[in-house]
Amino acid sequence: MAIRPAEQLIHKAAWLYYAHGLRQDEVASQLNISRASVAMYLRKARETGIVNISTSTQLFTDDVMARKVEDAFGLDAVWIAPENAYLADPSTDIAVLAASVFLELVKKGDRIGVAWGRTIYTIADIMSFADLQDVTVVQLCGNLGAPYSYRPDQCTMEIARRLNAKGLNFYAPLVLSTEGLAKSLRAEPVIRDQLAGIADCDLALYSVGAVDADSHLVKCGALSPAEMETLRSQGAAGVIAGQIIDARGEVLDCSYNRRVISAELASLRAIEKRLMVVQEDTKFEPLLSAIAGGLCTHLVIGAHMAERLLQHAAAATRKAS
Amino acid sequence: MAIRPAEQLIHKAAWLYYAHGLRQDEVASQLNISRASVAMYLRKARETGIVNISTSTQLFTDDVMARKVEDAFGLDAVWIAPENAYLADPSTDIAVLAASVFLELVKKGDRIGVAWGRTIYTIADIMSFADLQDVTVVQLCGNLGAPYSYRPDQCTMEIARRLNAKGLNFYAPLVLSTEGLAKSLRAEPVIRDQLAGIADCDLALYSVGAVDADSHLVKCGALSPAEMETLRSQGAAGVIAGQIIDARGEVLDCSYNRRVISAELASLRAIEKRLMVVQEDTKFEPLLSAIAGGLCTHLVIGAHMAERLLQHAAAATRKAS
DNA sequence: ATGCAAATTTGACTTTTGTCGAGAGCCGTG
């Protein structure tokens, strides 16, 4: 892609305005265009990631509670969004924080694995634009045909778009009707390569799903509420990248899982930075399972969830002693 | 340093404004303070590096000329500030670009070596603030007593301040009166450690000085114009971190150099990223020497200088064939 | 060439933001 003259102009305007600190009208006269155009270019510059405005997430890690959670569960880093506070919609707060944290963790040249779900899509949606070079965003699991606005491929593509990165989609359904078909499909070169490439990621972004009738798996028709209930009784504790995990954070041995096309947990664990974001308080059990299974090294949660985690850890310690 | 309540407020305001995209009056009502205060907090947030506004320097590397210079001299990356263009003062343009490039190259946990000079101080002066963690800025050479506003320690400290980093100063004069004293001083544990630590840097920032009466070495009284002239006739081609180098980019064998307390060129070459910034067109020869000596991997120059470099490279190629 | 649609640019208007001096609160000191 050659640099179009328009892009050049955007860049110059952004440079004069943000780097040199000129005012818009000064920029306008420098470039011989109207101030209104400058304003427009600047907006584009922000939307393209030519300029980057990021706020430090330091404060949220500095929190004592965050430190405690890190220690209690052996995580690399924890960010806690203060639910009590500021905003009308606290769940947005977590997503905004997650987006900032995510952008802070991404580096040039990285390969990033992205799962799917409402949480992830919300993050993608509010994430600001960046101009990373040589970044690849790969989809961690197969697709769902449902007319959901946050399909796996959508999440991947949207994040890739925001990062000015390359998006690598998974051209396979998440769930197949027979185990045999799933096995054959997994053996297909295209799919196999994609699956193999997951362990090479530097960063993964996912959430964890609950095992109930509200799950996306149910809403998308991959599983019926009754099946979900059965799985639950068989030990299902959460959903990671479309797969059912048990309380230890291992893949549950069930037909459904064998019919799924998704990243193997071992591949996920091979990823250096595993950023997990949990918005809903109801996902306490699933989160515990995911942590138990070593599926997360970096965690973004709300204050309430943090408290529950700490209570749980304290109780476990008491029991042990 | 505990988080003072004021800092907390600044952080919250910055968060709501920049991350959530609220307007200042909305932030004000959320935090129950006046909008004017919010505006003030936001300014502080920018000045502290809690929020980071950076513009991509992509465009300046994308330039065909920059690529040519990279190829011709085997450099890792070159940025060219278009002199013709926009700004009243073209030399500022180079400094602004250099500051952006520098901030782009710095990573958390880095150790950064900083030399001194008008160029470096200008860069420090216009550089925006950042909130890097665990960054150490070390001074590459001894100090000059002169009442210059851009003394080595000033450059180091100012850059450290902007980055919220730790500044490690050199408590020794740049030049001593006898070689013996210099040798003894270099053997002092404090100084020796500092010198030894230079090779561990991840990034160096310096310029190159010209060997003439305008040199800082002359202005600060380290050398007289006559001495400078003599050195020049002996093969002096440039000044790096207070040391005289010859046309091959090696330390010139002279009394002055033996009396200097500064980073050894070998230590500088051990630094992975060596960012050299040259503002003045008159520094063409010194720059060539520095490049020849492998003292720079990353280069920020003006368009005019770039042209001269390319012309030189072309001439050399012609001569060779 | 010609006409049409899409994109770009602009001037005029509105909203948002920056700034300044006045006043309020706070603290150590005499």
Add this chain to the structure above:
DNA sequence: CACGGCTCTCGACAAAAGTCAAATTTGCAT
């Protein structure tokens, strides 16, 4: 406890930035 000196905060005004519909240019297919 009254006093200056200090910082922090606010209201009001000025400056700057955002927005929109109309005008212009551009690109493209006819």
